[in-house]
Amino acid sequence: MALRSFAFALIALPLAACGTGQQDPLVTAVRTIAGGVTGGTAAAPGPQLTAATVPPSLLAQVQGPLILVETSDLGGTSLLTQVGRNGPDTTWRSPEGWGVTLGEAGLLRSTRGLGFDLMATDVRATAASLGQRRAGPVDRAMVHVDGEGQEVRVIYRCALTHDGQESVTIAGSSRTLTRMTETCRSDAGSLQNVYWLDGSGRAVRSRQWVSPEVGHMQITALRG
Amino acid sequence: MIRVPALAAIALSLAGTGGLHAQTDPVRTLVTQPTLNFFGLPGLMDMPSAGAMPDGTLGFTVAHFANQTRGTLSFQVLPRVTATFRYAGVEGFNPEPGPGGVNQTLPDGEYFFDRSFDIHWLALEEGGWWPAIAIGIRDIAGTGVYGSEYIVATRHFGANDQLAVTAGIGWGRLGERSPLGAPFGERPALDFGEGGTVSFDQFFRGDAAPFGGIEWQATDRLRLQVEYSSDLYTREIADGIIEIDSPVNFGATYQLGRNATIGAHYLYGNTFGVSLSLVIDPRAPAADSLTTSAPNPVAPRPRQSQPYGTDWVAQPDGPAILRDNVARLMEEEGLELVGLALDQRRAVLRVRNTRYQYESMALGRALRVLSITMPHSVEVFEIVFVVEGMDVSRVRLNRSDIEALEHAPGGADALLARAVVEDPLRARDPELIEIMEPGRRFTWGVSPYVETALFDPETPIRGDIGIRAEARYVLGGGFVADGEVRARIAGNLDEQRLVNPPIASPTAPYPVRTDAYRYNQESDARVERLTLTHYGRPATNLYSRVTLGYLERMYAGVSGELLWRPVDSRLGLGVEVNHVWQRDFDGGFGLQDYSITMGHVSAYYQIGEDFEAQLDVGRYLAGDLGATLRLERVFENGWRVGAFATFTDVDFDDFGEGSFDKGITLDIPLGWTAGNSTRENLAATVRPVLRDGGATLNIDGRLNPLVTDYHQPRLEDTRGMVWR
Numbered sequence: 001m002a003l004r005s006f007a008f009a010l011i012a013l014p015l016a017a018c019g020t021g022q023q024d025p026l027v028t029a030v031r032t033i034a035g036g037v038t039g040g041t042a043a044a045p046g047p048q049l050t051a052a053t054v055p056p057s058l059l060a061q062v063q064g065p066l067i068l069v070e071t072s073d074l075g076g077t078s079l080l081t082q083v084g085r086n087g088p089d090t091t092w093r094s095p096e097g098w099g100v101t102l103g104e105a106g107l108l109r110s111t112r113g114l115g116f117d118l119m120a121t122d123v124r125a126t127a128a129s130l131g132q133r134r135a136g137p138v139d140r141a142m143v144h145v146d147g148e149g150q151e152v153r154v155i156y157r158c159a160l161t162h163d164g165q166e167s168v169t170i171a172g173s174s175r176t177l178t179r180m181t182e183t184c185r186s187d188a189g190s191l192q193n194v195y196w197l198d199g200s201g202r203a204v205r206s207r208q209w210v211s212p213e214v215g216h217m218q219i220t221a222l223r224g
Numbered sequence: 225m226i227r228v229p230a231l232a233a234i235a236l237s238l239a240g241t242g243g244l245h246a247q248t249d250p251v252r253t254l255v256t257q258p259t260l261n262f263f264g265l266p267g268l269m270d271m272p273s274a275g276a277m278p279d280g281t282l283g284f285t286v287a288h289f290a291n292q293t294r295g296t297l298s299f300q301v302l303p304r305v306t307a308t309f310r311y312a313g314v315e316g317f318n319p320e321p322g323p324g325g326v327n328q329t330l331p332d333g334e335y336f337f338d339r340s341f342d343i344h345w346l347a348l349e350e351g352g353w354w355p356a357i358a359i360g361i362r363d364i365a366g367t368g369v370y371g372s373e374y375i376v377a378t379r380h381f382g383a384n385d386q387l388a389v390t391a392g393i394g395w396g397r398l399g400e401r402s403p404l405g406a407p408f409g410e411r412p413a414l415d416f417g418e419g420g421t422v423s424f425d426q427f428f429r430g431d432a433a434p435f436g437g438i439e440w441q442a443t444d445r446l447r448l449q450v451e452y453s454s455d456l457y458t459r460e461i462a463d464g465i466i467e468i469d470s471p472v473n474f475g476a477t478y479q480l481g482r483n484a485t486i487g488a489h490y491l492y493g494n495t496f497g498v499s500l501s502l503v504i505d506p507r508a509p510a511a512d513s514l515t516t517s518a519p520n521p522v523a524p525r526p527r528q529s530q531p532y533g534t535d536w537v538a539q540p541d542g543p544a545i546l547r548d549n550v551a552r553l554m555e556e557e558g559l560e561l562v563g564l565a566l567d568q569r570r571a572v573l574r575v576r577n578t579r580y581q582y583e584s585m586a587l588g589r590a591l592r593v594l595s596i597t598m599p600h601s602v603e604v605f606e607i608v609f610v611v612e613g614m615d616v617s618r619v620r621l622n623r624s625d626i627e628a629l630e631h632a633p634g635g636a637d638a639l640l641a642r643a644v645v646e647d648p649l650r651a652r653d654p655e656l657i658e659i660m661e662p663g664r665r666f667t668w669g670v671s672p673y674v675e676t677a678l679f680d681p682e683t684p685i686r687g688d689i690g691i692r693a694e695a696r697y698v699l700g701g702g703f704v705a706d707g708e709v710r711a712r713i714a715g716n717l718d719e720q721r722l723v724n725p726p727i728a729s730p731t732a733p734y735p736v737r738t739d740a741y742r743y744n745q746e747s748d749a750r751v752e753r754l755t756l757t758h759y760g761r762p763a764t765n766l767y768s769r770v771t772l773g774y775l776e777r778m779y780a781g782v783s784g785e786l787l788w789r790p791v792d793s794r795l796g797l798g799v800e801v802n803h804v805w806q807r808d809f810d811g812g813f814g815l816q817d818y819s820i821t822m823g824h825v826s827a828y829y830q831i832g833e834d835f836e837a838q839l840d841v842g843r844y845l846a847g848d849l850g851a852t853l854r855l856e857r858v859f860e861n862g863w864r865v866g867a868f869a870t871f872t873d874v875d876f877d878d879f880g881e882g883s884f885d886k887g888i889t890l891d892i893p894l895g896w897t898a899g900n901s902t903r904e905n906l907a908a909t910v911r912p913v914l915r916d917g918g919a920t921l922n923i924d925g926r927l928n929p930l931v932t933d934y935h936q937p938r939l940e941d942t943r944g945m946v947w948r
Contacts, residue, residue: 084521089631091521099518101631109631112518112948115899119947120633141633147507147896148860149582151636151944 049077051205051220052169059171059222066222067092069100073215074114079222105130106195106203106221108210116213119143119151126158126182131201133178135162140184144211156184156191168196168205170220177204252479253385254441255350259449259477259485260501262287263362263370264296264308265344268437268451269475269489269497271398273390274358274378276346279303280857282504282865289489289497290466291315295684297888297910299865301857304346307867309888309910311679312338312370319369319459329463338369339679339912355379362396365422365886369459372396373428374435384441390451391436395428400456401471403431449475453492469493477501506863509896514948516580516901519589520553523596524627532600534568537656547659549597557589558901561661562610567654570604572618576663577609581862581895581903582945583933584640587619591626598623608648609934612759612925613702614767615648617791617934630947640943645936647791649764668695673710677717678910688715688744692752702759706924711749718744732878733846733916734818736778740914742809743777750811752777757925765790767927776922779804779845780815787927789828792936796828796928802921804845820847822921828928833941834858838928845919848872852885852918860942862893862905870918878917885918887911 049058051068058079059066065082069092080092080100089109091101099112104127111117120143129138138160143153163179177196184191191209193216198204205220258275261267264285266275277283283298291314298308317336318329330336340363350356355377363370376392393404396411411430437451451473460466470493477487477499487499525532536542547564550573554561562574571594577586587607594605605626607619625642629635671694676687690712697705720741743750755773762768769785781804789796801823808814824842831837838854850872857865869886876883893905932938 084523086522086524086627086630093518097517099521101521103631110947113515115515117948119944120631120635122633143633145944145948147505147509149584149942149945149948150860153633 049079051171051218054171054222056171065224067100068220068222069094069098070218071114071214072218100219102219103127105201106206106219108208108217108219111210111214111217114210114214116144116211118210119145126160129160130180130195130197130203133162133180133197133201135160138182154186154188156186158182158184166196170205171222254388254439255380255385257503259439259447260285260298262294262499263342264298264310265306265342265360266358268390268439268449269473269491270453270455271390271435271437271451272344272358272360272374272376272392273388273437274346274356274376276300276304276306277503278505280506280859282506283501285499285501287497287499289491290495292465306344308342310340310342311684312340313684314460314465317460317463317465337684340370341365350378350380361427368423370397371423371426372398374398386441388439390438391434393432394435394454395430395432396426397455398435399431399433399454400458401433401454403433406431445479447477449477466492467494506859506861506896509899514895514901515899519557519948520592520596522592522627522630525600534601536599537568543657543659546597546657550593551661553593553596557593559586559590560663562663563661564659565653565655565657566598566602567656568601570606570654571598571602572606572608572653574608574610574615576611578903580901581893582942582948584939584942584946585901585948587939588946588948591621595623595626611930611934612704613698614759614761616931618646618648618651619939620644620646636943636946639946640940645791645939647764649761663698665698666695669693675717677720679912686716686720688712688717704757704759705755706757707754708752709750710752720744729878733848733874736845736916737914737919738916740778743811746809747811750777751813753924767931769925769927771923771925774807775804778807779921780807781805783921783923785927787931789928789931789935794830794937796932798826798828798928800824800826804921820845822847830937844872844917845921846874846916848874848917850918856889861896862891863896864889864891872918874917880915882913882915885911885915
């Protein structure tokens with residue numbers, strides 16, 4: 001018979017809760033919903049950094065390998081430090097709790113903490129082609145989860161194309177990199193990734209797709 | 225003016241958080257997302273059409289016209305079956321004839337409230353040249369004012385199904401205008417009685433009349449409807465509530481966002497109406513998918529050909545270092561460390577999960593903590609989930625599998641396939657190093673509360689707000705002391721009174737629940753609950769609970785429960801026995817004379833991934849004997865939508881209004897609304913009427929839901945989140 005209703009929860013809001021126990025669910029509900037409306041999500045925009053203009057003084061403050069991630073659709077930018085390595089895969093983390101795993105050639109394997117994350121993808125074939133700057137077909141599977149936490153796996157048919165040399169500015173200094181584009185199609189839609197590769201076939205900068213909701217992530221290796 | 229029922233208020237709040245983030249919306253057409261009519265079912269306005277919402281979708285609708293407001297909660301139970309609970313208020317309406325059959329009306333400002341259930345079955349899906357065909361029964365078990373049945377066909381035309389043409393035949397209310405005759409015989413006169421009984425003798429009987437309509441998807445968001453109604457509103461006209469000048473109704477609906485649609489209507493040749501509908505797909509998160517911070521990654525061991533050293537065992541400060549490392553990382557992941565036991569090869573981590581709605585997510589994070597902290601020679605990891613001091617499941621994995629599958633597509637399936645899930649009592653823990661964390665014993669909280677009574681026969685909603693204080697102390701050894709006091713600040717629950725006086729019959733049940741209003745009238749501050757509980761594991765596959773004290777607001781006593789539920793089983797069996805005394809109305813510690821020994825045996829069964837059933841058979845609070853059947857649709861993200869019904873040896877006349885106890889239940893996980901990780905949820909039970917037959921105790925801590933969350937079926941059903 002009893003139903004806790006949001007309509008009344010709004011009235012009750014000024015009565016702040018305290019204690020160490022579990023909060024009344026309705027109070028939590030109002031807080032979280034209010035947070036959702038005012039945009040209090042994990043993707044809080046950091047300082048307005050871009051890969052080209054990262055000041056060397058900032059780089060000097062942080063030790064070890066560093067990447068910059070710009071999520072244009074979420075509107076956030078953050079610096080990520082390396083927190084793990086498992087075989088060829090490195091895992092990176094930002095102060096806001098974003099997680100990114102990069103595989104061979106700097107290809108995005110997964111994201112965490114962004115909401116609509118890329119759970120996993122297989123990058124070996126793409127990395128091998130990039131290593132040799134070889135255009136042609138490559139396939140890969142991408143795994144996301146749906147609203148019930150169930151895995152959704154989609155096979156993408158992809159093609160790598162050569163775009164030639166391009167000058168790229170990173171942290172104030174510019175270098176010439178090879179640009180390649182990966183265009184993929186599937187029943188679920190199409191996507192495009194762009195890689196700027198150094199002499200060893202490693203993506204120094206890339207623009208890689210995460211999910212329909214997050215869109216693309218621009219990843220720049222600031223320090224190897 | 226009737227206030228919007230609270231359910232709609234919930235839906236509004238939920239809808240408000242949508243649309244902030246980019247969403248991929250499936251294309252909405254008249255077929256995939258049919259318009260919901262004034263009865264909350266696929267249709268036009270007052271008339272039905274043949275369609276179905278997407279499977280698992282919830283709809284909330286409110287429609288108002290000519291002194292009548294109808295609010296509904298509808299649910300697409302199965303791909304082709306829609307069920308609706310409706311609460312309607314009609315000002316000045318008195319459908320029951322007075323003495324001698326003389327028509328009576330209610331004074332202005334007084335409402336007739338009606339609660340009813342409908343069922344709508346899409347018997348045939350559209351395809352080829354044939355239309356979709358649906359069969360529906362309105363007010364299947366109520367007082368019968370909306371009692372009607374229909375068979376309706378709808379055919380769509382256009383590249384995107386922009387045009388829908390509907391034609392049908394209705395009985396009951398829907399068979400009033402220009403009837404074609406009574407193909408299945410006469411309809412017996414309506415017996416208002418107490419409601420709640422299924423009126424089988426009425427269905428599809430009496431005059432049948434045609435109805436129909438056309439709907440056009442004008443733009444992406446705008447739809448236009450015209451319908452020919454076969455409902456003559458005979459009883460409403462007699463009470464001067466509505467006039468019918470024309471059978472033709474016109475309407476326009478406009479979709480506001482992802483969830484909401486508003487409508488404006490010109491009805492029966494003389495009146496305007498408005499409608500609102502909210503459609504929520506529990507599987508599509510409201511705000512955002514989980515934005516919980518990234519986990520700490522797996523820390524793989526360096527590869528080496530000879531076995532890893534075990535010198536660490538002799539290190540004197542080893543246990544302290546391990547404990548500190550594990551405790552720090554567990555805190556980072558928001559998991560509670562209960563204990564750690566290990567030897568050279570095996571580590572057992574006891575975990576209390578108070579954070580993750582997806583149990584597999586707690587598993588994945590706990591495994592990663594071990595991977596980072598355990599010495600290299602430890603190859604076997606075991607996570608034991610602890611609930612209320614009971615070890616409820618043990619998940620065993622090889623460390624090398626965790627290292628190998630961290631980033632693999634398909635790694636979640638593979639990891640769970642390699643996991644051994646067993647009863648924790650089946651294996652002994654390593655004894656070389658044992659660390660027990662007492663954990664936080666004492667927790668307390670002071671917070672506001674809201675209590676509402678919905679859909680009572682006099683008014684749709686009453687409520688109180690107040691302050692509550694709660695405290696809980698874990699004594700150890702499975703004992704927990706728990707209490708709550710409440711003080712009311714404002715509200716009108718005390719205006720509740722006994723609308724239908726106790727049944728005068730000598731065989732009527734003792735007022736075990738209809739007395740509830742007196743607790744609101746006679747206490748402002750009260751002891752809500754004060755109990756001492758023991759949880760235990762008497763043997764493999766068995767769980768026990770004994771609770772002593774002030775169990776709930778109306779009853780105090782002792783409650784004992786025993787549950788048999790193997791860790792890999794979809795079946796559970798339980799028995800609960802209680803002896804309780806009715807508490808004093810003033811909310812203090814006093815007891816009244818009424819006491820009873822009652823309880824039930826229960827069977828729980830998980831049907832596939834989507835449904836859970838529970839059957840209780842036993843003795844209820846008033847001493848009546850009977851059974852309760854409960855069926856819930858369960859979503860992996862924590863949503864639950866269910867219905868229950870209890871039949872006991874209290875006969876329908878002695879039961880009073882509603883004839884037997886029944887209701888619907890709704891659980892909404894807060895993590896779904898907010899996009900973060902929390903195990904809290906909003907739970908609501910809506911009953912048309914709460915009476916004394918088939919009444920049960922409201923006891924906290926019943927075993928089955930506590931235990932099954934960490935059992936194998938649930939861990940496997942949520943495995944997609946193990947690497948999240």
